[in-house]
Amino acid sequence: MTDLVHTAHHRGITTLTLDSPANRNALSAALVGELADALTRYGDDHDVRAVVLTHTGNTFSAGADLRDPPPPEALVELMRKIVALPKPVVARVAGHVRAGGLGLLGACDIAAASDRATFAFTEVRVGVAPAVISLPLLPRTDPRALARYYLTGETFGPAEAARIGLITAAADDGDADGVDEVLAPVLDGLRRASPEALAETKRLLTAKVLQGFDQDASRLTGLSAQLFASPQAREGMTAFLERRDPAWLV
Template identity: 35%
Template sequence: MTYTTLDVTVADRVATVTLNRPDVRNAFNETTISELALAFDTLGRDDEVRAIVLAANGPAFCAGADLNWMKKMAGYSHAENTADALALADMLRTIYLCPKPTVAKIQGDCYAGGMGLVAACDIAVAIEEANFCLSEVKLGLIPATISPYVIKAMGENAARRYFLTAERFSAQEAHRIGFLHEVCGINDLGPVVSGIVKALVSNSPNAVKQAKTLVRDMVAQPVTQALLQDTASRIADIRASGEGKEGVASFLEKRKPSWLN
């Protein structure tokens, strides 16, 4: 399989899916979204793969949405915005429902939609220097499509703060609120993730699969198609709103949004 925005390798029953757009801080666009969905679907059905690591090249893990993609979205109709958001929602669900255990290996800053990628994984490990931010409200938007996964990962109380304030917070804080499972030094990231992966592949593949399903089935809110439609509609509505358009425009034009004047 050939990918243009990802590097995908398989060795010793472990697949590594690496975001490979370091020049844009691994911000994703429609191509990245479709390739991530394809990669996790394909690897999830590969009997030779027992675990999947989601990693990234460069200093940042993922900066969220690509600027050129945001520029295109600014001119989308409501129907186009909904379809676009559903593609992102479906990709996140593909990662979340992947039958193989997934580990996010976070070597740098992780913002906005990048936090959705992490939250959709089963286990998340980050370096001490990594920062996190749910920055959507700064642009007049909301983290709608990633919300089912981020809220599950960090909890309602923490989400209430960071969804509303768009504050940047540290890896230590992300660990405290439960978004991360472990924080380590940059030189320890590889060994820590390798240790987790070794534990995963040492267990019964079917038991691991069923245990993952068990956890998902026991939580209160299933990620249903109705939920995806709801979150996609919310982001489509707010993208088309006055503040949504103003927030994106001010960000792209490198000026303060009108509500700060």
């Protein structure tokens, strides 16, 4: 493991912490690779009952790293690994989540966020679409709400994220301690559960999500690659990096 992902263990719970402050934990090829390797390692560890996915800084993940993006196939593989892992994966969010980071959130089994967290599907604003991250999100999130937030790129808060099924619960307290209070009974429950029962129960819960991956991953990966290579995406990403409005703004 390098410094992009830190690991800690406590009473059967392994915590994986995203720590890439230079790009606000954006999903670079390196970060995606390291996180996938860690999930493989601890998914096979009999001493691990569950995995917590969290972050340093005020951003859980800013989405794809536009300077070093992972191939769409790598992001699909990472999200599928989270969904298919035989251990529950719990997202602990004490900051902002954007675009591809929401795919990680949607792949997790349980997610809690502080009341300072914000969420936005910003893909349309840089000329692409939330294609591959739809694989875990469409089966688990309110479709009318997704239509609004996918199409507009609006920012919304944790109460709305909980209402539409993007997260499990929103903490009342604004700091990370509030999220930990929400997750304390969750982690206690996971520690009390039989490992085999947890794995089988997770299979019941994720069967339809994995079916969607098997049916649609190739098509959505192709769509993502096509859009990222388009002239509008080049303009949108350049505008984002240069901190200016894109040419299509009216």
